[in-house]
Amino acid sequence: MRKSLCFLLLFLSVFLFAAEPVFYDAQLYLEGMAFEDAPPFSRLPAVAEDLLRKPVWNLSRNSAGVAAHFITDATEIHIQWEVLNNFHMVHMAGTGIRGLDLYVKEGKQWFHLGTGKPYQAGNKRRLIKNLTAEPREYLLYCPLYDGLKSLYIGINPEAEITEIKRSEKPLVFYGTSITQGGCVSRPGMAYPAIIGRNLERETINLGFSGNGHMDPEIINYICQIDAACYIFDCFPNMDLEMIKDRTERELKKLLEAHPKTPVLLTPNIMEEDGWFDPEIYNACMAENAEVAAIYERLKKDYKNLHMIPFKQIRHVAVEGTVDGIHLTDLGSMRMAEVMGKWIKRCF
Template sequence: MKIRWFIFVAVLPWFIVPVEAQEKVADSIGNLDPEMATGRTVEDGVAWYDVAEQNIEGRILPDQERARWFDRFPASANGSVTSNVWNLSRHSAGMMVRFKTDATAIHTHYKLLNKNLAMPHMPATGVSGVDFYARDGEGNWRWVQVTRPTSQEVKTKVIDSLAPGMRQYAAYLPLYNGIESLKIGVSPDSKFEQLSRREKPILFYGTSITHGACASRPGMVHTAILGRRFDQPVVNLGFSGNGKMHAEVGEFLVQVDAAVYVIDCLPNMNAAMVTERCVPLVKQL
């Protein structure tokens, strides 16, 4: 008998049943022969790894066709969900790249979908930044650095002079902008391998609060914080101003084998909408 947990939250805090995390590290030919590493190019003394060839967390239904690799919804959502939801789904909110390296310096090179890098009420670091965390020797996540975009193409050294040693990293992608391409760079003689997890994700469907407004960095949206706390993959389907319990969105939720559904749409809804849509969405799931 298959059991699902449904958790519907009107206000903070969120009550989530954690699932024991088991991490699986993917094999990497590059560990044996760096020149054979997938997506690896060397330029100006930096080995670049194209994360479009890696396993990206927070990207649902990866086997379905996409208009852009980093879209949150597959291409079939265009014309099914509302135009507002579709346009907002082009943002990379909640997506995260996990990797392992012994590099003492980390670089990133990425191109953004939109030229608007910031908003009047939200800085470019949160709207368009890539936010890096690393595990310390005790397994706790520690903030490393965030990029500070000034143009649609960002190519920068994120951090230098790290203490030697192999570490796990997480790079959270922009909350209110989309990603066209993204590479992580390390020294050519450094080890680098992607990390992937097979656990069922915690799936959030909600409003601008879930989407990430107005976090100063992508790693500080509450979905990311809870993902680190429970050591679980997270899917962020927050749609700013448009989290309204749409059945059309539900059609994509039901295709995800989630550990938990967190439906937090009330800030975008009135009483009539709740009466009309809440129970049907529960039954749909």
């Protein structure tokens, strides 16, 4: 009797403990961070804090574009994370601002598998269960408009998890709130993330909400990154004077530092009310004309400079934004389609 009780307890304990996932620090598997001496899950090196404007530094702590990239044969995947600011916005879902987003690769296609909903600053959640125990490639995208104190990936104890290192150089995106992912529903739908999956490249997201000002200090940091392509989508944050003042000078620095690497310029998309409000339309087109003029001047000397014509992105925002300017999943998917084609053409 006592013996069979022992067996029962042993059986139950194995069964119960087997059900508990084992958690691994996601920092072992990260990509999308260009600088080794950056704070955890952050986008610029710690020393940049003293060099940059305060809002740019603060935004660099948002984990946009940072993702855990790994292989596991797990049958279930859990996550546990704590955000830095518990930030909220009225025109973007919490899942996009401070949630996690899991994708899995099956054959040659990436599939959205689960979303970590951020009910409070610290959250724990199972994202998927009942998987067959085969090794699969995953991307777990970090919050777009918040930072992370910690992130752990939990798998069933029998499973293994391994980092994936890419052999190819990353794509570097410099831009605005839209580049940072405003206002998609979850981190994997930011257009740099979509392009990264479609082109099978690591992406570095240097979108800084409201602050894509071509600050010389930021361009200096971009020059330090060995990239496959540099994509500039910062003009919606720059007025005409700022475009005239900074664009040519700052682009030249990059074009000369990396003469064989393509640099792709994206003009302003048209705000949705711009088709009805001439003031908005004219401001947008004047800026785009200035960007085009700078492009025409520079491309004579720099064959690695490219620009997407405005007419190819004029449809992107139409019904594709939440507020006239910030792309939803619909607009973001359209932007990724156009931009992805241009990046491939630049290679």
